Amino acid sequence: ASQEALDGASQEASQDVLDGAPAVMCIRDVYKNFGATPVLKGISLEVKKGEVVAIIGPSGGGKSTLLRCLTLLENIERGTLTYGDVCVAHDDARTAEKLGSSGAITSVYAPKEVLSKARSAFGLVFQQFNLFPHMSVLRNITDPLIRVDHVPAEQAKQRAYELLGKMGLAHKADAVPCELSGGQKQRVAIARALAKKPSILYFDEPTSALDPELTRDVLNVIQDLAREHMTMVIVTHEMSFARDVADRIIFMDGGVIVEQGSAHQVIDSPREERTRAFLSTFS
Ligand code: ADP
Numbered sequence: 001a002s003q004e005a006l007d008g009a010s011q012e013a014s015q016d017v018l019d020g021a022p023a024v025m026c027i028r029d030v031y032k033n034f035g036a037t038p039v040l041k042g043i044s045l046e047v048k049k050g051e052v053v054a055i056i057g058p059s060g061g062g063k064s065t066l067l068r069c070l071t072l073l074e075n076i077e078r079g080t081l082t083y084g085d086v087c088v089a090h091d092d093a094r095t096a097e098k099l100g101s102s103g104a105i106t107s108v109y110a111p112k113e114v115l116s117k118a119r120s121a122f123g124l125v126f127q128q129f130n131l132f133p134h135m136s137v138l139r140n141i142t143d144p145l146i147r148v149d150h151v152p153a154e155q156a157k158q159r160a161y162e163l164l165g166k167m168g169l170a171h172k173a174d175a176v177p178c179e180l181s182g183g184q185k186q187r188v189a190i191a192r193a194l195a196k197k198p199s200i201l202y203f204d205e206p207t208s209a210l211d212p213e214l215t216r217d218v219l220n221v222i223q224d225l226a227r228e229h230m231t232m233v234i235v236t237h238e239m240s241f242a243r244d245v246a247d248r249i250i251f252m253d254g255g256v257i258v259e260q261g262s263a264h265q266v267i268d269s270p271r272e273e274r275t276r277a278f279l280s281t282f283s
């Protein structure tokens, strides 16, 4: 068989595996406003175990807001959010019906204990690293593990060294963030997010603050995680990276998912004019 046919076959096989996989995260019809401004306007999305989803789209389209809602940094106004079988927020159907489409709050969040359980299901890596500047690299990773996830100190340290090794940064364990390059900082942030063994990892433009030569190191780390079937949602402007790494590409603009599909579908033959216009700014 030709290489092309083989590639096609293996892609289909991986799609089949994903079809049968359980959903790690699911949102239905999510709305979010800032003041009177609607920012998310009815987003539905399900991410399967082992799936890698890339979200692309113009600035201001609501990508960061979506990730912030998914990671409980912002509350949604309407819609449903679940992690595995943990329901984080659900739409109160009776309230929704009474209020119609007035945009009022109808999502009801689960009690605090349930939310903290849900929080252990995901990790988030920001554009700006968000490391604790006064703590060593090692403590940046172990501190949240010990304080938030109640992992015993020795075990936390062992896990941190393991992950730093994987990131090629074991020799930087005692450094403080300001002694690291941007690419190294971002790899520490990734190690920190992985340390709590999340079932899904979110990235918000993880390389946008980096020089091109440092970008490669970070993208390679994410590519390795994809090969290990880590479930990930990655907001990125790196189109060729998105094409290589993602099982599915989502194009978001104006607070909605405009279109989604395989990289081949969305990047090579977009159906929507808005997607075409956005992609043309890259070539
Ligand atoms: P993206 O990440 O796709 O660039 P954002 O989610 O950051 O888009 O922003 C979507 C819209 O929401 C923008 O119009 C932005 O100005 C607005 N927005 C984002 N965060 C806030 C906030 N905290 N308060 C008010 N408006 C916000």
Ligand code: MG
Pocket: 063, 064, 065, 204
């Ligand atoms: Mg953003």
